[in-house]
Amino acid sequence: xxxxxxxxxxxxxxxxxxxASGPPTNSGEQVMRAFDAxxxxxxxxxxxxxxxxxxxxxxxxxxxxxxxxxxxxxxxxTDRPLEANFKEIYAVKKRYPGHxxxxxxxxxxxxxxxxxxKRSEDAxxxxxxxxxxxxxxxxxxxxGSSVGQEPKVLAEITSWVKEYASIPxxxxxxxxxxxxxxxxxxxxxxxxxxxxxxxTVKSIIGVNLDNLVPLPAVGGESTQGGYCGPAVxxxxxxxxxxxxxxxRVTVPISGIGGISDWRDATEFLALGATSxxxxxxxxxxxxxxxxxxxxxxxxxxxxxxxxxxxxxVGLAVPKFKEWGELDLNYNVIARIDAETCxxxxxxxxxxxxxxxxxxxxxxxxxxxxxxxxxHGANPRTEVMxxxxxxxxxxxxxxxxxxxxxxxIGCNLCSLVxxxxxxxxxxxxxxxxxxxxxxxxxxxxxA
Amino acid sequence: MTAEKSGWKQLSADRMETQFADAKPAYSDxxxxxxxHRCLFCYDAPCIKACPTGIDxxxxxxxxxxxxxxxxxxTIFEANMLxxxxxxxCPVDVLCVGACVYNDLNHQPIQIGRLQRYATRRALxxxxxxxxxxxxxKPGNGKKVAxxxxxxxxxxxxxxxxxxxxxxxxxxxxxxxxxxxxTGVAPYKLHMEGxxxxxxxxxxxxxxxxxxxxxxxxxxxxxxxxDYDAVFLGAGLGSDQLLGIPGEDGPGVWGATTLxxxxxxxxxxxxxxxxxxxxxxxxxxxxxxxxxxLAMLGVAEVKILYRRTTREMPGYCHELExxxxxxxxxxxxxxxxxxxxxxxxxxxxxxxxxxxxxxxxYPCDWVVIAIGQETHAGRLYSGIKxxxxxxxxxxxxxxxxxxPNVYAGGDCINGGKEVVNAAVDGREAAFAMLRSWxxxxxxxxxxxxxxx
Ligand SMILES: Cc1cc2nc3c(=O)[nH]c(=O)nc-3n(C[C@H](O)[C@H](O)[C@H](O)COP(=O)(O)OP(=O)(O)OC[C@H]3O[C@@H](n4cnc5c(N)ncnc54)[C@H](O)[C@@H]3O)c2cc1C
Ligand SMILES: Cc1cc2nc3c(=O)[nH]c(=O)nc-3n(C[C@H](O)[C@H](O)[C@H](O)COP(=O)(O)O)c2cc1C
Ligand code: SF4
Numbered sequence: 026x027x028x029x030x031x032x033x034x035x036x037x038x039x040x041x042x043x044x045a046s047g048p049p050t051n052s053g054e055q056v057m058r059a060f061d062a063x064x065x066x067x068x069x070x071x072x073x074x075x076x077x078x079x080x081x082x083x084x085x086x087x088x089x090x091x092x093x094x095x096x097x098x099x100x101x102x103t104d105r106p107l108e109a110n111f112k113e114i115y116a117v118k119k120r121y122p123g124h125x126x127x128x129x130x131x132x133x134x135x136x137x138x139x140x141x142x143k144r145s146e147d148a149x150x151x152x153x154x155x156x157x158x159x160x161x162x163x164x165x166x167x168x169g170s171s172v173g174q175e176p177k178v179l180a181e182i183t184s185w186v187k188e189y190a191s192i193p194x195x196x197x198x199x200x201x202x203x204x205x206x207x208x209x210x211x212x213x214x215x216x217x218x219x220x221x222x223x224x225t226v227k228s229i230i231g232v233n234l235d236n237l238v239p240l241p242a243v244g245g246e247s248t249q250g251g252y253c254g255p256a257v258x259x260x261x262x263x264x265x266x267x268x269x270x271x272x273r274v275t276v277p278i279s280g281i282g283g284i285s286d287w288r289d290a291t292e293f294l295a296l297g298a299t300s301x302x303x304x305x306x307x308x309x310x311x312x313x314x315x316x317x318x319x320x321x322x323x324x325x326x327x328x329x330x331x332x333x334x335x336x337x338v339g340l341a342v343p344k345f346k347e348w349g350e351l352d353l354n355y356n357v358i359a360r361i362d363a364e365t366c367x368x369x370x371x372x373x374x375x376x377x378x379x380x381x382x383x384x385x386x387x388x389x390x391x392x393x394x395x396x397x398x399x400h401g402a403n404p405r406t407e408v409m410x411x412x413x414x415x416x417x418x419x420x421x422x423x424x425x426x427x428x429x430x431x432x433i434g435c436n437l438c439s440l441v442x443x444x445x446x447x448x449x450x451x452x453x454x455x456x457x458x459x460x461x462x463x464x465x466x467x468x469x470x471a
Numbered sequence: 472m473t474a475e476k477s478g479w480k481q482l483s484a485d486r487m488e489t490q491f492a493d494a495k496p497a498y499s500d501x502x503x504x505x506x507x508h509r510c511l512f513c514y515d516a517p518c519i520k521a522c523p524t525g526i527d528x529x530x531x532x533x534x535x536x537x538x539x540x541x542x543x544x545x546t547i548f549e550a551n552m553l554x555x556x557x558x559x560x561c562p563v564d565v566l567c568v569g570a571c572v573y574n575d576l577n578h579q580p581i582q583i584g585r586l587q588r589y590a591t592r593r594a595l596x597x598x599x600x601x602x603x604x605x606x607x608x609k610p611g612n613g614k615k616v617a618x619x620x621x622x623x624x625x626x627x628x629x630x631x632x633x634x635x636x637x638x639x640x641x642x643x644x645x646x647x648x649x650x651x652x653x654t655g656v657a658p659y660k661l662h663m664e665g666x667x668x669x670x671x672x673x674x675x676x677x678x679x680x681x682x683x684x685x686x687x688x689x690x691x692x693x694x695x696x697x698d699y700d701a702v703f704l705g706a707g708l709g710s711d712q713l714l715g716i717p718g719e720d721g722p723g724v725w726g727a728t729t730l731x732x733x734x735x736x737x738x739x740x741x742x743x744x745x746x747x748x749x750x751x752x753x754x755x756x757x758x759x760x761x762x763x764x765l766a767m768l769g770v771a772e773v774k775i776l777y778r779r780t781t782r783e784m785p786g787y788c789h790e791l792e793x794x795x796x797x798x799x800x801x802x803x804x805x806x807x808x809x810x811x812x813x814x815x816x817x818x819x820x821x822x823x824x825x826x827x828x829x830x831x832x833y834p835c836d837w838v839v840i841a842i843g844q845e846t847h848a849g850r851l852y853s854g855i856k857x858x859x860x861x862x863x864x865x866x867x868x869x870x871x872x873x874x875p876n877v878y879a880g881g882d883c884i885n886g887g888k889e890v891v892n893a894a895v896d897g898r899e900a901a902f903a904m905l906r907s908w909x910x911x912x913x914x915x916x917x918x919x920x921x922x923x
Binding site: 091286287288310311313314316317320321324327328444445446 | 500501504508512514530533534536537538539541542545601603
């Protein structure tokens, strides 16, 4: 069993799995149950001047029958009294001294920041997370993402907090910016001990087509909300990777956004996250989802021969490059395994209409015109498939085949294929060495 | 004798059971992934409550979905050491699958048994190919437990004990371990090879198996009570009960479990070509099993004669439907009175109707009697009590008999239920023994950071 414990800029926790600030960390009772279930840390629901929340607050995108591919919310920060929250933080820390409790904070004036930092420390929080990310409700009041979108303001507030705080300070970034490096680097310059990202993405989740009210509806109206859940994971990973490989970002990062299972979490860790935070997946499945995360990560580390989770952090970062550095001499082509093909023809139509017209069936002439008069009428016989096999009911399975000379190796067919392992992308052997666009530019060829 | 030395791993391929294909074939990786993703991951799920061993079913299925096969198998085995065979032999339609919430949505319920088979099979394959073990036994603690019978009940008990550092010694009167998992369960669910692979895996955690030793004959029960820290009685049921009617003795009349065993285990056994029709007496699952097996092996006409109606029969509805698919028919309200013979040969089964009282002959070449098995375990030891049906009486929670150091489980306490019931009895007895010695059992997947 590998060592899962981490030390994120001085915040220690028995494993890298933290709850993100949100409904799952709204109260001490919840956080205690979460720790019992196996979570290593929790970022408390953002504290500030208590506000009033609306009802309803959430909307979701389902995808082909799978519920909550993306979640959108118009919830603000805590609506419970600060005093109650601090009492509960104290109680949680007393009972779980080894777990990480991070107070998420959002206030306005310098004085308010001084006050809330002090109260958080008195309550025993292990660290602070400055919520510069909330994209609705709070930003209109000059907080949340309106800070996160202004690197100068962000750096200044960070430096205020650093002035008052004796515990580590994380800055939580909003993805609603042109370049995540601007606020990320500003936070580091302002003195942040660590970064967390992403907060939610500005969104409208849907429109009720009966009454034409956007969702989630508050009476007959709605407002823009913050998008999160599995759908935002690729956006979060890009921002994480961009920060992780930037030499100016010298502090550890807590990765957030769409993490639902141990695989997602492991990808974030490999892309440079020291800890990961989860909100939507817990809202969907409960605290119990962490059991699979712990055991899945553990077995993964064992299989990779890594004795500690810290050895995994950032292993994928050196392989995250600019486009201009990629090898232009590397080529793959699609191969369809006739044995496992079920004959759905999804690769065929995808390539025909959505890619480069190089998958064929032997059901009559090719429907595409390639500018080669003989091609459409007569698919090349040497790439004809082997014998067709039969389906369970005895019907022949029509196996499409790839014209390998035409295939440009885009992956689309292998992405649409419903049968795992049926379409593989095979590397075309080449004697040419690696040559990138940058190399060509350097050689004066481009 | 250890498992390796006894030679029971060499099985002849010339067994009739090899003619049976799996009724529910193994999932491929992609089939398993698709089915696992369908699971709703219910909280406080009804399937868990329907499983006698209480496996955390949504958790193990979720782990299949995330590719955590090793974790999935551990979730299964922690609750049910016989997770590999029960995945295949459990009557899931009346257990977990029958409880799936999809039934209420008019969707096909999750195929829990097949997913469980997938996870356990893949994990055990990976143990061999990757060189890790799912479970590492704790160091020996000096305790020794004797187990009588190497059926599912004892095997489950022994495996949990071995993981806790206890030395289990299993005494089995047959040459083969596995009990009815090897000799009884329908070959379209499980073949001997699969059952034996499971036994090997269970024993590999450190149990001593002594085959060919009958307790009560070769060794006295009292001797075990004296020599060991505890004794577990998992002796199952005895031989087939007979009808006690004229013509019953002689060729062509079989006890059901005896015939099933011939079909499954005996090298070179085959059905005489003269057997064109068979009558099965009984209304339980054993009757349904043997009727279906005979029909599948080519006996043209197989009739089950039952003394009551299908509504009252103990056999499962889905098993009756399964048998009917192979042409088996069932006739209700008939009491057997005589096996009619012509010379040595069986000619017919003579019955009277419980409704009209009329007597009728059902012509047949073979008669198979499937009206239950003897209870024999209670006779082995004076320190245990049995109920009116001969079932060993145990404490509901601990499975302790009248002698607190003697535990019992499986068919010998319930009169004949399922493998999964034997598995939970073995587990509970093992945990009760450990508690009585002041040691807590498991959990086996404690992970750093998780509160204990
Ligand atoms: C025909 C048939 C089909 C079945 N099909 C299914 C099914 O599909 N699914 C299912 O879940 N269940 C099925 N069952 C029930 C299931 O097999 C039993 O419930 C289960 O095997 C009970 O386990 P056990 O360990 O209590 O007893 P057994 O499996 O009977 O094992 C007892 C063992 O003890 C040994 N033994 C007995 N006396 C002594 C002694 N004095 N000394 C040493 N050894 C001794 C026996 O040789 C035997 O190996 C079936 C049963 C039968 C008869
Ligand atoms: C209902 C809801 C409320 C949230 N409240 C907060 C909050 O108070 N403070 C904060 O920093 N982030 C808040 N978030 C954002 C999450 O902490 C997290 O950054 C985001 O949801 C992305 O992670 P996920 O995909 O795992 O949900 C909230 C998210 C949701 C869905
Ligand atoms: S989840 Fe709970 S709080 Fe939210 S709408 Fe449903 S019942 Fe109300």
